[in-house]
Amino acid sequence: MSDPGRPVVLVTGSTDGIGHATALALARAGARVVVHGRNRPRLEAAVAALTAAAPGAELDSISFDLGSLAAVRAAAGELARRYPRLDVLINNAGIFAQERVLTGDGFEASLAVNYVAPLVLTELLLPQLAGGTVINVSSIAHLRGQLDLGDLDLAQGFTGYGAYAQSKLAQVMHALSLAERHADGELRAFSLHPGVIETKLLREGFGPVRGGSVASGAATSVRLAAAVLAGRPGFTAPPDLAPLSLAETPSGSYLSDGRVAQPSALARDAALRTGLWATIAARTGLVGG
Secondary structure, X not given: OOOOOOOEEEEXXXXXXXXXXXXXXXXXXXXXXXXXEOOHHXXXXXXHHHXXXXXXXXXXXXXXXXXXXXXXXXXXXXXXXXXXXXXXXXXXXXXXXXXXOEOOOOOEHHHHHHHHHHHHHHHHOOOXXXXXXXXXXXXXXXXXXXXXXXXXXXXXXXXXXXXXXXXXXXXXXXXHHHHHHOOOOOEEEEEEEOOOEOOHHHHHHHOOOOOEOHHHHHHHHHHHHHHXXXXXXXXXXXXXXXXXXXXXOOOOOEEEOOEXXXXXXXXXXXXXXXXXXXXXXXXXXXXXX
């Protein structure tokens, strides 16, 4: 029987890679983890693997496509019905699109999956996230990201890396904007570089590059979640991953190698962040953009 007092954590893109390792660590620590994937059979296989690796863990699942805003909206409604409270949302899912493809909503695919969908999902779940935390798994690639509000879908000069870096820059900006728009007691938000990690995305986007373990890639997300979940019923921080100090990690922080780091100059441009938020709010129909 599920424990209604346990903290609830949603980890997007948790059927494999960093997301799977994040879900496993938090499930073992006592959180009720909602595992997300686009493909239902892969999602069921992932939940089975997590259950075997963490006997007695509380695991739920939800399947939806981050490339479709209609699917994101439907999933947000389902999540709101299931969970009156969502303690942590980890926007971990990500893609590296080698070719320029537009989603059905008209967004370039990397921007859509890595940034637009997480922003919309977060906004729709704000009532459930009251007092909670949002963690965006970004990348050091954001330092090379460029952002033209008049060509977010990169009709001019598309490259796979350029699209990926732009989407990761937008993720960092999203966390900063959330921190600006919500008092610390209402909502905390962070972004992070997980490290160069041996994942499918690394292979597909960057070729034969050696990376670290997925467990090491999950470490910063887990330590942030542990910091905000400390003391919650049934939750015990993993012994090998000490919770980060929230006093030393204010809302809006960008972390690299597990430490607060300075994000790019573009990410710190308040006018550009405001313009990006307003542009995406208008294109997605969000209220209060």
